[in-house]
Amino acid sequence: MxxxxxxxxxxxxxxxxxxxxxxxxxxxxxxxxxxxxxxxxxxxxxxxxxxxxxxxxxxxxxxxxxxxxxxxxxxxxxxxxxxxxxxxxxxxxxxxxxxxxxxxxxxxxxxxxxxxxxxxxxxxxxxxxxxxxxxxxxxxxxxxxxxxxxxxxxxxxxxxxxxxxxxxxxxxxxxxxxxxxxxSYYENFVQAMLEETAAFYSQSSSQWVVYDSLTDYIQKVNWCIMQEKERAGHYLHPTSVKKLIQVLQCQLLDMNALKLVEKLQSQNSSQLDYQEILSKCACLSIGEESSTPTLAEHLSALMAKSAHIH
Structure with missing residues (x-):
């Protein structure tokens, strides 16, 4: 050496x-x-x-x-x-x-x-x-x-x-x-993004649920969830995409369930009309697992529960 x-x-x-x-x-x-x-x-x-x-x-x-x-x-x-x-x-x-x-x-x-x-x-x-x-x-x-x-x-x-x-x-x-x-910088970012997403859709849905018909509102929910899911899938981990969809579900459906029931009743929508609305989002799953309910199933159960409370 x-x-x-x-x-x-x-x-x-x-x-x-x-x-x-x-x-x-x-x-x-x-x-x-x-x-x-x-x-x-x-x-x-x-x-x-x-x-x-x-x-x-x-x-x-x-x-x-x-x-x-x-x-x-x-x-x-x-x-x-x-x-x-x-x-x-x-x-x-x-x-x-x-x-x-x-x-x-x-x-x-x-x-x-x-x-x-x-x-x-x-x-x-x-x-x-x-x-x-x-x-x-x-x-x-x-x-x-x-x-x-x-x-x-x-x-x-x-x-x-x-x-x-x-x-x-x-x-x-x-x-x-x-x-x-x-x-975890990634998890911190995801949390901040989820909070901002919740605020955005809380504000948006508060206007939609007032001015849109039930059919138009559900179609918007359907479209928003599909778009957000597709976009987020390009850059977020699948578990983070699932959290994002849960935030959308909460802000667009859960938080407005009673108002949607009232809108259904005030518009005198028939059961046939309501089933037609559900059929338009029947194939969209809230999550990735096969056991996860579709948007239609979740919405149907949510509105049935809210109607009972109402």
């Missing part, structure tokens, strides 16, 4: 960091040759081979500091002036490039990761790279990121064409950033 001095080794390692940084700077096709990989990997191995932990501690700090410098010099400035969809697109790009950079660096520092970072620090270098991005980028911009994602969902709800793949990528970032953490 050819030993090298610490100063000489740090120069070699800095070369690795500077080239890897180019990935985040907008050159994701940056590649390392097999010779470069061997040089950087061997350098870290040689410095770590020295007895004691002094070099290992220094290399671990160097790894983390280099990530922080990249975030401060490149990632944060690229996100600072952007809002809404542009912010989300830049976030997806930065996160993708940052992960690729960190992947290369973790390969060079494999020996340090295996015999010091994971063992002595209790955190792998891969986890350290995520921690840096989480604390310096995501936690700082979380409010703006969530607002931008919510804005896209609302735009689509009002008929504007959006890029569902972008929302899907953002949801993936929420999950990856929050993985193995007590705080």
């Amino acid at each position: 050819q030993f090298i001095q610490l100063d000489e080794g740090l120069v070699i390692i800095e070369e690795a960091f500077q080239k890897a940084k180019r990935i985040v700077e907008g050159y994701p096709d940056t590649k390392f040759t097999s010779e470069e990989y061997m040089k950087f990997h061997a350098c870290v191995y040689t410095l770590c081979y020295k007895p004691g932990d002094d070099n290992k501690v220094l290399l671990h700090e160097k790894f983390k500091k280099s990530l922080e410098e990249t975030i401060n010099s490149t990632v944060l400035p690229s996100l600072a002036a952007k809002e809404n969809e542009l912010l989300l697109r830049e976030l997806v790009l930065m996160w993708s490039n940052y992960k690729l950079m960190a992947k290369w660096l973790c390969r060079f520092f494999e020996y340090l990761d295996r015999y010091y970072s994971s063992f002595c620090c209790g955190v792998s270098l891969g986890e350290t790279s995520i921690d840096c991005f989480r604390s310096m980028v995501f936690n700082v911009l979380h409010g703006r990121i969530q607002a931008a994602a919510m804005s896209l969902i609302n735009e689509e709800r009002h008929g504007k064409q959006i890029d569902p793949k972008l929302l899907q990528d953002v949801m993936t970032i929420f999950m990856e950033i929050g993985e193995n953490r007590s705080t």
